[in-house]
Each structure stands twice: as structure tokens, then as C-alpha cells.
Amino acid sequence: MSRYRPPRQRGSRYITPEGERALREELRQLWKVERPQVTQTVHEAAKNGDRSENGDYIYGKKRLREIDSRVRFLSKRLDELTVVDEFPSDRERVFFGAWVSIEDEDGNESHYRIVGPDEFDVSSGKLSMDSPLAKALLGKRVDDEISVTAPTGEKLYYITAIHYGHSPR
Structure with a gap:
């Protein structure tokens, strides 16, 4: 059985200003705060010797892969999103942001x-x-x-x- 998964269908490329701020804050938190902490933990764990039975090392490397994957996704996604920060002229109908x-x-x-x-x-x-x-x-x-x-x-x-x-x- 293969591990292939078909690509996920892309969602719409619109986002509210609040949503964009939340994604940018998540990206900043992962890159500037969480990743350096996990990197330091992995570095300290690697100095302890046998890495095959070192839980901090194994979990830390796994968490780094998760962080890096999410950072790549957020960076690409933020580049392609369109921030909708104006309301439509016809406010009697349902549109994005309503x-x-x-x-x-x-x-x-x-x-x-x-x-x-x-x-x-x-x-x-x-x-x-x-x-x-x-x-x-x-x-x-x-x-x-x-x-x-x-x-x-x-x-x-x-x-x-x-x-x-x-x-x-």
C-alpha cells in the first residue's frame, strides 16, 4: 500500500484582516519563539549520547519537522491570499465578511x-x-x-x- 495522497483541494484565496493577522502571528510564534526553543532542546538532548533511546531528541526532531512544515505552508499561503478589507457597496446581500x-x-x-x-x-x-x-x-x-x-x-x-x-x- 503506498503512502501517496492526492493533493488537497485548495480553498478560496480570501481572508479577513483579522484572519491574516492571526496567521501572521502564528507564523511569527512558530519561527521566532517555538522553533528556537525546540532547536535548543534537541541540541541539549544530542549532547547526552545515545539518540535512539533519547525521548527529548526523538520528540524534538519530530516537532521540528512539524514546525517547518507548518511554516512552509503558512509562508506560501500568506503570499497567495487576498485580504478583503472593504465592505461591498450592496450591503443588503450576503457577501464575504458578512x-x-x-x-x-x-x-x-x-x-x-x-x-x-x-x-x-x-x-x-x-x-x-x-x-x-x-x-x-x-x-x-x-x-x-x-x-x-x-x-x-x-x-x-x-x-x-x-x-x-x-x-x-
Whole structure:
């Protein structure tokens, strides 16, 4: 069995200014803080002799590979991203960066912000623009009905509010 994995499909290349700052801070933290600490730990562990049974050395080398891989990814990704720092002229429709309030058929209300795939976090209300729900929302207006195919079946939602800027909550 081979270790080949097909390339992952690239996400959209848009990001909010907050998302870009978070990725740049992660890159800085990994490169300027964490990597030098791990390098020092590996250096100290290597001086202790037998590296085959030295947990600090083995874990440190593994962690360095993880850090270097993430640094390479972040560096390339940040170069290709487009920061969307202006709101659309038509604020009556859902576009990238919008806060959207939706209501399901049972009257349960949810609030989401449409963001790029590099910064989504559903638990904090950030929905990737590449997700099925966000794709269904894009371009719609208040009171529009949208239908999304979920694992449990077809779900209907109604857009109750659209807001641009900081969280409406």
C-alpha cells in the first residue's frame, strides 16, 4: 500500500484582516519563539549520547519537522491570499465578511460570519465561504429562503439579518 495522497483541494484565496493577522502571528510564534526553543532542546538532548533511546531528541526532531512544515505552508499561503478589507457597496446581500443571522424551520436562530477557509471556526460563529451553508447564503437577501443538504437530509433556513462590520451580538 503506498503512502501517496492526492493533493488537497485548495480553498478560496480570501481572508479577513483579522484572519491574516492571526496567521501572521502564528507564523511569527512558530519561527521566532517555538522553533528556537525546540532547536535548543534537541541540541541539549544530542549532547547526552545515545539518540535512539533519547525521548527529548526523538520528540524534538519530530516537532521540528512539524514546525517547518507548518511554516512552509503558512509562508506560501500568506503570499497567495487576498485580504478583503472593504465592505461591498450592496450591503443588503450576503457577501464575504458578512454577519448573517439565519433561522431554521423550528425557529432556532444562528449567527455566522462568512470568512475564508483558513480562519473558519464554527464554535465562534465563523463559517468558511467554501462550506455548503455559506455557498447557499452568498448573494441572498433578508427573508430569502435557502436549502442546504445535510447528512440528516434537506434543511431549510431563512435569512433574518445581514450585518457588516463587527459582530452584531
